[in-house]
Amino acid sequence: MSKPLPLPFGWPCIYYVGSEYIDTQRLPAVCVTDTQTGAVTLQVTPLHGGTVMVKKNVRHIEDSWHTEHPDISRQCGAWDYVEGFPKPPSNTAPQAQKIDNKKPQTVG
Numbered sequence: 539m540s541k542p543l544p545l546p547f548g549w550p551c552i553y554y555v556g557s558e559y560i561d562t563q564r565l566p567a568v569c570v571t572d573t574q575t576g577a578v579t580l581q582v583t584p585l586h587g588g589t590v591m592v593k594k595n596v597r598h599i600e601d602s603w604h605t606e607h608p609d610i611s612r613q614c615g616a617w618d619y620v621e622g623f624p625k626p627p628s629n630t631a632p633q634a635q636k637i638d639n640k641k642p643q644t645v646g
Contacts, residue, residue: 545569545578545617546626553582554599554616567593567617576601580617 545551546569553567567580570592577595584591597603599616619625 544572551617556612
């Protein structure tokens, strides 16, 4: 597989829990950082409510890194493009966005 395109900040993807991707849980996620190493940080949304999770150092599902580091892969999980959603443009540069840990403001 060719190297996956960098995920721009805010781009949706699918997060696979663990590294056994055939029968694993898939969760909706959004990219919050991308690095030159191919690992991204994702905000992952639980399917049935709960706290949004931040998952760091997540690599594409077809990255050979998963077979080279299976123990770490099980902890980090993997990401893939959303089926039917366009892939990011090839000229998208990797971004490093600072994650702000402030609580969201409420209106009203």
